[in-house]
Amino acid sequence: MCRLWGPCQTILLIYLMIQHPGYAKRPVVMVIPNYNKILTGEKIMMTCGVESDPSECSWFHENILIYTGKDYVISMADMRHSGEYQCQNSAGERSEIVTLNVTTGQVILQAPVYIYEGDDVSLRCYSSYPAKHTIFYKDNRIIQNNNSDLLHIKSTDLTSTYRCSKQVLTTFNKTYSSDDTIITYTDLVESDSVIFTPEYNKLLTGENITMTFNGGFGTTNYWYKDYEKVAEGRSYTITSAQVGHSGVYDCRTKGKNSAQFRLDVSDGPVILQAPPLVYRGSDMVLRCHSRPGYRVISTTFYKDGNAAQPSTNDRATVIIPQNQQVGRYRCTRTLSWEEYVTYTDEVSLHIRELFSKPKISIVQNTVREGDNIICNTSLSLPQKRPLLQFTFYRDRQKVLNLNSSSKVLNVRLEDSGNYSCEVRTANNTVRKRSAELYIRIQELFPKPNLTTIQNPVTKGDTMTLICNTSLSPLRRSTELQFAFYRDGRNVQRFNLSNQYEVLSTELEDSGNYSCEVRIPTNNVKKRSEEVSIQIKEYEHSTAALVTISVIIIIIIIIIIIILISVNKNKCKPLITSTSKKQTADPQETESPRVVSGEGDVCYADIKINHKAPATHTASNEDLCYVNFATSRTASSPTVVETQVIYSEIKGRTEI
Template identity: 25%
Template sequence: MQACEVAALILLTVVSCSRQYEELPQTTLTLEPPFPEIFTGETVTLRCGVEGGSAGWKYLWYKDSEDSPVLQTAGCSITGDSYTITAAAVSDQGQYCCRGQRGDQPLYSQLSDPVTVTVSEGYPKAVLTLKPAWAQIFTGETVTLSCEVEGGFADWRFKQYRDGREEAGCSKQYSSRYGDSCTISKARHHHSGVSWCESASGQERSNAVNLTVSNQWVILQTPSQPVFEGDTLTLRCFIRNGYKATRLIFYKDNNQLQFRAGTAQSVDRVSKSDEGSYKCRAWWRNTASRTEPWRVSAEVRVSVRELFSTPTLTVLPGASVWEGEAVTLQCGAHINKQDTQLQYRYSKDNGTVRGAGSQDQHSIPAAGLRDTGRYQCEVEAAGTGLKKRSASVSLTVRALFSRVTLTASPGATVKEGEALNLTCEAAVNKTPRPELHYTIVRDGEPVTNSTDSALYSIASTEKSHTGSYTCAVESQGVRKSSQELHIELQTSWHSAVAIGYRVSFTLIHFIVFTLLLLQYCRIQGSPCLAGGKSRKTSDQDQEQSAEGIELSSRVQHTGVELE
């Protein structure tokens, strides 16, 4: 094949691919509601459309890059041509795009232009309100927009997002403007759009309000302000030209809610499960034609903002600590509505944590082994009964000492007068080894108090050293004791001899004294051992007693045995 033929083939292939790409259906991506900015906890839906209809198409979603496909998660759901973010978080903001896919050998639509989703944390400083306080009105009615700013209204202006473009809101062509308010008289369909007020710098914005001016026969009115969990949601169904409804039916996601006379439907203490698309069907009596016509309103998307986010429990500084270290449980929840007061409760292994207050953190100054477990925090909005629980978090407290032992050398039984050494040992698990302090206790009383020496020495044991000993080791506020060790004293042989000598000498002394006394009585002819008692004068008694003592003393000092 010649070079020119190769070049022609390549060119033909390129042209063919280019034409194939140009023939791919176009894709559009829209944001509902089309707010320029949403706040944490709000719900937003992105809707993907393929030119020529949606039949047979599946949809692929991307965030920030074509290489980053978006998957369905607990907080993000994909249904048909829509991708819904419930309870938006700051991490959800970014640029989204989509494309369609169909067929076994997939045919793709073109990639849509990106749509930017901006999520701001907390709640806005300014609040935009409507009067009357409904986001849907009939053509020809009057509506006033008011911007209420904490601390004043200076340097704030109205903006509007309409037909895909951002522009100045409340222009003089159709309204009058006085400081913080803007009035639209005889509203027309082209006044529909998303409005907000912002600071002159453009750095701060109020909440956005989606105003719909309708020329239909029936409209469903919903609150213009964000609906928060715990609020009462009121829906009103109205007929054009002041007709009164003879009967109404309200629907949520095409499911009938109620059949009743009247114009309003209320939902008390709304929750995220009350989010959805609402509409109403209204009947009225036409007296001229004596008929009862009916119409269905357009669907209105109602989003329920979280009053506060699901709390997150964090263990600081880490989920594994040593005994004696400080631990803080931090329970974080974002408040999305001003003046909301939160109360906090902490649980461990499904039981209440003693001593924990109602604040957003609970401190354990010195963690112990008993603090090991799985923790959760529960947050409740005061006065609403609305509660949310965090996921559980594990805390592991590791033992600083695995055991403490007390040993004696040469043993637990020693001879009186011998030396005795008591050694306190602790198996420390932490590296580097912390500084330890030791205390020796005998019979419940300390004999040493918090020293850095593990050795207690007795140079010469005495009977008073007998007793039950324990040792305690302390470090980082952790104190552990050993088992009892009983120390006994054994009498030595020379001590036993000395004691025996003293006992024997005393006994001999007593015997000798008794014999001398008997001998003396015999010599004197006095019946000392008889049952009767000899009569003697007191002088004789004293004389004999003195002689006996003197004789006994001589025997004691001279050691002479008397015959």
């Protein structure tokens, strides 16, 4: 984890500029150190990450142009540098706003400039002074108390409020004033007085004092405080005086008592010490006294409200000349000291959106099978380019095998329903789900139908298969590709033709044929039902031959009638026909019947022979030959005048 902007952030930015140039167009502000809060007097540098000429970068503070150049440096920050910053590239595009907070606090809780959803974050409790005992709080509850200045936070805890405390060694300077002390002359003789060691009757708590009676030698002395006996002996010592030791004291003996005097013990930082008894004709020494451990900055004495004499001497004594001593006195002293003071600071983290809430969208208003459903979202800033994973749901059920980096879902005809999508980071720290959208999937083209121009097909014939389907009227521009199969094996790869043609069929072309139609993306593919096609050999059909023979006979009869008409009806024709399947000579026929009557008589002999003359050698054809003869006499079996007509008729059975 990089807590400050350094090599890792620089490499990340360069990588993003290379891999995602579209995202790198908007400049990015990089802050060193990478914290959104600093103390006054510290240095901070902001760099404008741009692809264009760095010299053309412009910097704005609170939307006011302040500097031109790639790096903007604040050498000694003060509170006027707080606010919103942006940099702008030569194309006029501005970075996202970066907020800087400059404070005079003793302790600050620092967070990174950029915090995104799903980030793990490190907070720093910082002070520029000597400090100890750092404590972190989450929602006012202690979560870390190990004197470490860093707190590592998981991405799931970023919405809480965090606070830290630290004991900072702090220097204080303060001016204190003593109580007033009134000085008057005493008429007591010195033998009646009490001697104080030290020689003042005012002291601070915790100090020691010894009081000694000047008279009463050789007798027992008793010490009284506020008329109650507290000690016995010529001297009375108070160790570590307390405020309760203040009061009126005197010393008593059998023959003589001392004068009463007052002892004051103060718990304040500063006191004015004066002699307990002031006699005329002698100088008076006053002392401004403060507790040990404080450094004295200055001392000033006052008499009757007027400054008498300043002093920087640590003892801070002043000598008041004789005959000028009566009056009201006090002193002031400015003290300096250091102590550990607990300071706190808190922060509510500003979490930037890593990516927007996804939304289901479609390319066209009417969704057809093979169309794409898109899960749209957008990333916030270029330096964060996480791997996002998309999951689609239909009717609140997860669409299988789509938990991937693809944000596109291809739909089928049966996939109508309520759709939503979910986007999450690879580590599953950020998840967002779209609203539901009902999508009805319509057919792009119907299931194809395979047809053939002729069926059955005879060997050697041309066979043409046609794959029939039709596009939706709104998708006429969609390209369709066709493929053909025989017995499940491809015989014609996908192309734009919906026909499959075999120019000369063979027996092995028989089989179960089907066709398949698809779009170029292969998202929609449909196959027809199978059609059985059998290629057949040639077959000899007796019925066909008989039919052809009858037709030929009819034709011949018509020809004979025409010939007879040409002979001017000179003879009355008598036709005797014989049809046999034989191999004899055409003259080997039955004797014609004789018809008596007037006029010329024509005799006709017709034979139908299936045997071909010697001039024909083809063996794969059925041939029918007709011999036709006419005669004018009937007395002799020999035909005198003969006309022979050969007619070649080829018969073929087509299936």
